[in-house]
Amino acid sequence: MSALSRRGFLGLAGAAAGAAALSSCGASIDSAGVRAPALATTGEYAGPPVQLDFWNPFTGGDGPTMARLVQQFNDAHPSVQVRTTSLLADDLYAKVLPAVAAQEGPQVAIMHLDQLPTYALRGTIVPLDEAVEAAGLTAEDYVPGAFEQAVYRDQRWGLPLDVFCLAQYWSRPAFEAAGLSGPVDGARFSEQMTALQASGVENPLWVTPGSWQLFTTLLAQFGGALFDEEGRRATFGSDAGVEALAWMRGLVEAGVSPQGAVDARAPFKNGSAALLADLPAAIPDLQDTAPDLAWEVAPFMTVGDRPAVFGNSHHFVLTDQSQVDEGTAHAALTFVAWMSRNAALWAEAGNIPASAQARAAASFQDSRQVVLAQDEVLETLSYLPLVPSSRDIAANSYQRAVSQVVLGQAEPAAAAAFAQATAQAQLDDLNRLYGI
Amino acid sequence: MTTTSIGAPPPSVEARSAGVARSSARRHGSRLTPYLFLLPFFVVFATFVLVPIAVGAWASLHRWSLGLPGRPLVGLENYARLFDRSEVLSVEFWSGMRATAIFTVLSVPLLVVVPFAVAMLLNQRFRGRTFFRAVYFAPYVLGVAVIGLLWRYLLDAQLGPVNQLLAAVGLPGDTLWTSSLPAGWVSLVGVTVWWTLGFNAVIFLAALQDVPVELHEAAKVDGAGAWRRFGAVTVPSMRRVLQFVVTITIIASANMYGQAALVTQEQPGTATRTAIGFIAQTGIQGFDIGSASAMSMVLALLLMVVSGLVLALFSRVGGSEQ
Numbered sequence: 176m177s178a179l180s181r182r183g184f185l186g187l188a189g190a191a192a193g194a195a196a197l198s199s200c201g202a203s204i205d206s207a208g209v210r211a212p213a214l215a216t217t218g219e220y221a222g223p224p225v226q227l228d229f230w231n232p233f234t235g236g237d238g239p240t241m242a243r244l245v246q247q248f249n250d251a252h253p254s255v256q257v258r259t260t261s262l263l264a265d266d267l268y269a270k271v272l273p274a275v276a277a278q279e280g281p282q283v284a285i286m287h288l289d290q291l292p293t294y295a296l297r298g299t300i301v302p303l304d305e306a307v308e309a310a311g312l313t314a315e316d317y318v319p320g321a322f323e324q325a326v327y328r329d330q331r332w333g334l335p336l337d338v339f340c341l342a343q344y345w346s347r348p349a350f351e352a353a354g355l356s357g358p359v360d361g362a363r364f365s366e367q368m369t370a371l372q373a374s375g376v377e378n379p380l381w382v383t384p385g386s387w388q389l390f391t392t393l394l395a396q397f398g399g400a401l402f403d404e405e406g407r408r409a410t411f412g413s414d415a416g417v418e419a420l421a422w423m424r425g426l427v428e429a430g431v432s433p434q435g436a437v438d439a440r441a442p443f444k445n446g447s448a449a450l451l452a453d454l455p456a457a458i459p460d461l462q463d464t465a466p467d468l469a470w471e472v473a474p475f476m477t478v479g480d481r482p483a484v485f486g487n488s489h490h491f492v493l494t495d496q497s498q499v500d501e502g503t504a505h506a507a508l509t510f511v512a513w514m515s516r517n518a519a520l521w522a523e524a525g526n527i528p529a530s531a532q533a534r535a536a537a538s539f540q541d542s543r544q545v546v547l548a549q550d551e552v553l554e555t556l557s558y559l560p561l562v563p564s565s566r567d568i569a570a571n572s573y574q575r576a577v578s579q580v581v582l583g584q585a586e587p588a589a590a591a592a593f594a595q596a597t598a599q600a601q602l603d604d605l606n607r608l609y610g611i
Numbered sequence: 612m613t614t615t616s617i618g619a620p621p622p623s624v625e626a627r628s629a630g631v632a633r634s635s636a637r638r639h640g641s642r643l644t645p646y647l648f649l650l651p652f653f654v655v656f657a658t659f660v661l662v663p664i665a666v667g668a669w670a671s672l673h674r675w676s677l678g679l680p681g682r683p684l685v686g687l688e689n690y691a692r693l694f695d696r697s698e699v700l701s702v703e704f705w706s707g708m709r710a711t712a713i714f715t716v717l718s719v720p721l722l723v724v725v726p727f728a729v730a731m732l733l734n735q736r737f738r739g740r741t742f743f744r745a746v747y748f749a750p751y752v753l754g755v756a757v758i759g760l761l762w763r764y765l766l767d768a769q770l771g772p773v774n775q776l777l778a779a780v781g782l783p784g785d786t787l788w789t790s791s792l793p794a795g796w797v798s799l800v801g802v803t804v805w806w807t808l809g810f811n812a813v814i815f816l817a818a819l820q821d822v823p824v825e826l827h828e829a830a831k832v833d834g835a836g837a838w839r840r841f842g843a844v845t846v847p848s849m850r851r852v853l854q855f856v857v858t859i860t861i862i863a864s865a866n867m868y869g870q871a872a873l874v875t876q877e878q879p880g881t882a883t884r885t886a887i888g889f890i891a892q893t894g895i896q897g898f899d900i901g902s903a904s905a906m907s908m909v910l911a912l913l914l915m916v917v918s919g920l921v922l923a924l925f926s927r928v929g930g931s932e933q
Contacts, residue, residue, distance in 0.1 A: 436768075
């Protein structure tokens with residue numbers, strides 16, 4: 176009987192699978208290596224109908240607003256139809272790279288400013304310098320600081336949709352009960368907090384272990400920076416960083432924040448807190464889920480040596496997939512240029528539209544966050560630096576330090592030093608990998 | 612008394628040999644059938660298990676960052692980096708493994724003993740037994756995202772009901788269940804036991820019902836009490852099932868990720884970030900496929916060693932009684 180023995184069968188199967196695996200590895204997820212810039216086309220696209228896929232990370236209260244904005248574009252442009260997909264930011268950033276490499280992804284996407292270098296180096300997104308010039312967009316069309324940010328290694332990678340920054344939200348009834356008029360200002364911070372505690376709000380400002388945006392704000396206010404200009408050295412472990420961490424821990428030790436708080440928005444909504452340090456995404460959230468609370472928003476207070484506040488922005492990017500032919504490239508550029516200019520409706524999502532025209536529009540002037548869109552505030556925005564893989568470095572370094580210090584698990588100086596060493600080691604390794 | 616001819620073989624032997632000839636003739640024509648039956652499942656198994664393992668092993672030998680051109684073969688360098696204590700990768704990976712080990716050591720005994728006890732209770736005859744069997748199994752049908760979010764809100768130190776209920780009955784009501792240690796481990800182990808004890812209990816229940824009643828009766832006749840019967844009859848009869856449950860529970864606990872990511876959000880700092888959590892962050896968010904694959908291989912190898920130890924332990928301990 177020459178039947179295959181069980182061992183022989185298993186051996187053959189394993190060899191076949193291995194061979195299949197190794198041979199299939201020839202087709203790899205690899206960037207072509209060619210970083211051809213986006214096609215510079217002028218005017219709006221008017222050719223045969225084109226369908227574009229558009230991915231964005233707006234899964235919260237801002238999602239429906241973006242969908243409406245895209246619908247406005249679709250109505251105005253019958254030859255370019257855009258299909259929107261909102262996915263969680265982590266998923267978007269993980270999926271867009273292999274999807275575009277396999278030509279199964281979007282032609283246009285929204286990315287945060289600090290994510291642009293990571294995808295620029297991997298060929299997922301294309302440089303936009305000539306395309307933006309051909310579309311007639313210049314710095315004057317945008318609010319101060321927004322347009323210049325998206326330049327990495329002398330090339331432009333994104334067109335801003337909006338800018339957002341950390342802000343303070345204060346509860347009018349709680350402040351009035353304490354005999355205070357808001358908002359909180361840095362010089363009188365301690366006495367205002369004491370007054371609030373005396374009037375019955377035991378913990379006026381809750382700080383959570385995930386408040387790394389607050390850390391970045393304080394770091395800039397105390398004169399520090401996350402990385403140096405060239406993105407070669409991690410510098411957040413400096414004295415400014417230690418001071419920032421100590422200030423955050425000081426809130427817990429002074430009883431202004433409870434120990435071990437995990438969520439800062441919910442207590443603000445139900446009156447356990449009187450002050451909230453949060454991003455503008457809180458605005459639609461508070462409007463929807465706390466309609467009875469009389470809250471106000473104001474620029475974040477300066478408790479350090481100079482005014483500064485954490486800032487970031489959402490950018491439109493064109494992916495490698497949009498350049499597959501001239502029609503698609505032209506249509507994608509048309510979409511991005513139109514959205515970037517006409518984003519007045521986007522103000523409803525709580526962010527500050529980057530377009531100067533949208534900022535001047537009446538609909539934005541009526542919004543809650545217009546107080547944050549003053550030039551004086553926008554000039555103090557401390558944007559996240561353009562360092563590739565910065566989010567990965569952050570997770571292993573200063574985000575962990577913030578968490579440990581706020582929870583009292585580590586001293587500020589030790590945590591800052593360890594985080595900086597970790598970030599520097601990872602940064603060196605990544606720079607070697609990228610050949611920077 | 613009949614006379615049988617000695618020369619001719621007895622009819623039964625003849626029938627048997629004819630039967631053998633007939634059945635080998637049947638087998639001869641359909642030798643491929645078993646493999647054809649296996650083929651659909653094997654295709655799925657190869658695509659989703661064998662090929663990824665092979666690709667993972669291959670990837671772990673390369674310096675591969677997704678999207679970058681060039682993917683040089685570096686041999687065992689990725690593994691060497693995991694054991695080089697001055698590398699960030701190594702420090703983070705082994706603290707993830709430590710968190711995994713803590714969770715596994717804390718959860719596996721509870722996930723074996725408690726479901727066993729529950730199964731023994733559910734094996735008794737009482738009214739409402741079926742209802743309770745359903746109730747204990749029910750949490751298992753929920754996905755990890757559901758139970759993670761649910762328990763994150765329930766265990767919130769300031770906003771969740773657990774602390775408020777504890778305070779109402781006079782116990783300390785300010786434990787930071789999701790943002791401090793060791794309370795964080797208690798939360799994670801507790802949530803996992805609540806979630807998956809039904810699954811293990813159902814397996815134990817089925818095995819308990821397979822224990823022959825005669826053995827119990829014989830032991831009772833010999834004068835054995837309940838505990839003696841448990842040790843001498845129940846447990847040895849369930850040796851294989853116990854081994855299976857212990858092995859899969861160890862593997863499931865070592866692969867825990869969802870509960871840590873959702874309930875404690877890998878806090879405080881990254882103290883409750885498990886090995887899988889760090890592998891996911893490195894590979895999926897950091898795009899470092901080579902290192903992530905090497906870490907997965909190391910974790911898989913360690914789990915194989917542990918499974919082997921469990922097998923050896925059960926063979927040695929229970930072997931003589933079977």
